[in-house]
Amino acid sequence: MTERFGGRAVLVTGGASGIGRSTALRLASEGAAVAVVDLAVDGAQKVAHEIDGAGRRAMAYAADVGDEAAVAGATAAAVNAFGGLDGLVTCAGIFQPPDLRPLAEVDLDTFLHVLSVNLAGTFLAAKHALPHLVERRGAVVTVASTAALLGHGHGSGYTASKGGVVALTRLLAVQYGPRGVRANCIAPGGVDTPMTAGAFSTPEAVERVRRDTPARQGRPTRGDRRGGGVPALRGRLARHRGDDPGGGRGHRGLARRRSERAPNRARHPPSSSWSMITCSPSPSR
Numbered sequence: 001m002t003e004r005f006g007g008r009a010v011l012v013t014g015g016a017s018g019i020g021r022s023t024a025l026r027l028a029s030e031g032a033a034v035a036v037v038d039l040a041v042d043g044a045q046k047v048a049h050e051i052d053g054a055g056r057r058a059m060a061y062a063a064d065v066g067d068e069a070a071v072a073g074a075t076a077a078a079v080n081a082f083g084g085l086d087g088l089v090t091c092a093g094i095f096q097p098p099d100l101r102p103l104a105e106v107d108l109d110t111f112l113h114v115l116s117v118n119l120a121g122t123f124l125a126a127k128h129a130l131p132h133l134v135e136r137r138g139a140v141v142t143v144a145s146t147a148a149l150l151g152h153g154h155g156s157g158y159t160a161s162k163g164g165v166v167a168l169t170r171l172l173a174v175q176y177g178p179r180g181v182r183a184n185c186i187a188p189g190g191v192d193t194p195m196t197a198g199a200f201s202t203p204e205a206v207e208r209v210r211r212d213t214p215a216r217q218g219r220p221t222r223g224d225r226r227g228g229g230v231p232a233l234r235g236r237l238a239r240h241r242g243d244d245p246g247g248g249r250g251h252r253g254l255a256r257r258r259s260e261r262a263p264n265r266a267r268h269p270p271s272s273s274w275s276m277i278t279c280s281p282s283p284s285r
């Protein structure tokens with residue numbers, strides 16, 4: 001494995017489980033020092049110990065991403081531990097049964113709670129990381145969902161929050177691109193993690209995920225495997241190649257106008273059901 005992130009420090013929210021855990025492990029295996037930030041402190045510590053055990057630098061921090069003071073504390077702790085921040089990956093998120101009812105039956109508290117974690121949590125993590133990312137001309141990778149691109153038909157708060165994450169990432173790319181910070185968004189399709197709790201165990205479920213995935217070339221991937229499902233994140237943080245064949249298409253024009261460079265072709269691994277929403281232009285190499 002190459003050291004593409006040697007000497008860099010990355011904060012991963014939701015790093016205790018699933019996609020965030022895989023991302024933290026993969027980044028560390030490629031040389032990054034990783035701050036694993038999660039509400040689940042035991043899980044975060046376990047991931048940090050795993051990284052430590054492999055001879056890499058890591059720290060765990062317990063924080064609710066919807067709580068600004070906690071996010072500020074997590075960011076400050078990461079900066080203190082590693083001397084700065086080069087990357088932020090916002091994986092923390094929730095997908096909850098009360099939010100999965102038909103919209104007219106979802107109560108406002110449920111809707112707002114999902115927004116506070118998935119959308120406000122992304123906002124807060126970015127807000128506190130950005131001053132440090134500007135210093136090092138770093139990168140942000142946010143995690144939306146194909147729900148934001150298609151409307152899966154369930155999860156009012158979830159779908160709205162993920163749509164918000166896509167829009168917020170575009171705003172970030174435009175606002176902070178001139179200051180050297182890139183921002184891009186990943187929209188996973190079905191990933192077999194604790195969040196989806198075995199929901200992809202039947203051939204029918206797999207087929208539904210395949211049908212609902214804009215790339216239309218994948219099947220559910222595993223988010224809890226070392227490195228599973230994260231090559232896209234890796235590429236995004238490193239040098240932003242590729243483009244999404246789904247919802248981000250319209251924004252390619254913006255990237256081209258702003259940079260006078262055409263982004264590269266889609267680079268989906270054949271088994272991946274993920275989509276990528278390119279918001280920042282590829283950096284010059």
Ligand SMILES: NC(=O)c1ccc[n+]([C@@H]2O[C@H](COP(=O)([O-])OP(=O)(O)OC[C@H]3O[C@@H](n4cnc5c(N)ncnc54)[C@H](O)[C@@H]3O)[C@@H](O)[C@H]2O)c1
Pocket residue numbers: 013014015016017018019020037038039040043063064065066090091092093094095117121143144145146187188189190191192193194195196223
């Ligand atoms: N699994 C999928 O099929 C799928 C598909 C599309 C998008 N996503 C998105 O990917 C991201 C990761 O999901 P996953 O499947 O790995 O789920 P997961 O449940 O395995 O991991 C989510 C992590 O976020 C943490 N978290 C939850 N609320 C938090 C809060 N308030 N503050 C801090 N941490 C909190 C959890 O403790 C957990 O460690 C989420 O944003 C999710 O919406 C997942």
